[in-house]
Amino acid sequence: MSVRLTESHYGKARVRLVAVERGAERHELADWTVDIRFGGDYERAHREGDNAGVYPTDSMKNSVYALARDHAAEGPERFALRLACHFLTRPARPAAVEIAIEARPWRRIEVGGAPHPHAFVAGSEERRLTRVAADGEQESIESGVRDLVVLKTTGSAFAGFPRDEYTTLAETGDRILATAIEAVWRYDRAPRDFDAAHERARRGLLETFAGHESRSVQHTLYAMGERVLEELPEAGEIRLRLPNRHHWRVDLAPFGRDNPNLVFVATAEPYGLIEGTLSRA
Numbered sequence: 001m002s003v004r005l006t007e008s009h010y011g012k013a014r015v016r017l018v019a020v021e022r023g024a025e026r027h028e029l030a031d032w033t034v035d036i037r038f039g040g041d042y043e044r045a046h047r048e049g050d051n052a053g054v055y056p057t058d059s060m061k062n063s064v065y066a067l068a069r070d071h072a073a074e075g076p077e078r079f080a081l082r083l084a085c086h087f088l089t090r091p092a093r094p095a096a097v098e099i100a101i102e103a104r105p106w107r108r109i110e111v112g113g114a115p116h117p118h119a120f121v122a123g124s125e126e127r128r129l130t131r132v133a134a135d136g137e138q139e140s141i142e143s144g145v146r147d148l149v150v151l152k153t154t155g156s157a158f159a160g161f162p163r164d165e166y167t168t169l170a171e172t173g174d175r176i177l178a179t180a181i182e183a184v185w186r187y188d189r190a191p192r193d194f195d196a197a198h199e200r201a202r203r204g205l206l207e208t209f210a211g212h213e214s215r216s217v218q219h220t221l222y223a224m225g226e227r228v229l230e231e232l233p234e235a236g237e238i239r240l241r242l243p244n245r246h247h248w249r250v251d252l253a254p255f256g257r258d259n260p261n262l263v264f265v266a267t268a269e270p271y272g273l274i275e276g277t278l279s280r281a
Helices: 043-048 057-074 076-087 194-211 217-231
Strands: 009-022 027-039 096-103 106-111 114-122 127-134 139-152 177-187 235-244 247-249 264-266 272-279
Touching: 009 057, 027 057, 027 076, 027 114, 057 076, 076 096, 076 127, 076 139, 076 194, 139 194, 177 194, 177 217, 194 217, 217 235, 217 272
Parallel strands: none
Antiparallel strands: 009 027, 027 096, 096 127, 106 114, 127 139, 139 177, 177 235, 235 272, 247 264
């Protein structure tokens, strides 16, 4: 039997990194999980067990920590770019490298009404996302957010949908809308300040979710994506993934009570999943 290796990648996953920038008056904290992925011709390693072209994944991990010593304060996007360029100069240079960073938020503890300079409390489920791909000639940069959990108690409807013999869902002009936003935008060119760009995009997502008169999750997804592209002229595309975290109105009629949108049951599964990509025309 004749077979061939059509694709091969390898790397180091879930490299945990906590880095502290110790300013004279205030400390900054980075809490990241870094994934590294090499692409190239690893035929001999797979077929013959020849490791001459296989840079150790342990060295990948150590590179993260060594470069973080002086560069973590640059932020996840610039650190990922630096790390990718570093790997493209190593022995057994990969044909392409991809770096993904997931950043956990920490908030400063308030003491006496003021944020403490070096004490923090864990933030939410939210994670900041960064992905850089490079091959020595071209680079691509993506940023985003995952598990940005939001809910609004009104301003959302779902009606006018097709019905058949399997449809039990009632139309509604007023419902709870809740989701965990995952949004990833691709930069066509690097912004001057990645942190400020991320904050503009995040604020745009939240403000649009809150203020949009939603006729469906699809309707709100489009409005959110459009707002981010308005906020980020450097970005050419945004992908959004919005799971619909259902809140069903409880039927209180068996107990002789009405329920004018006051009492709901939140369900985790199953859930509707709405996805979409917006690009500049």
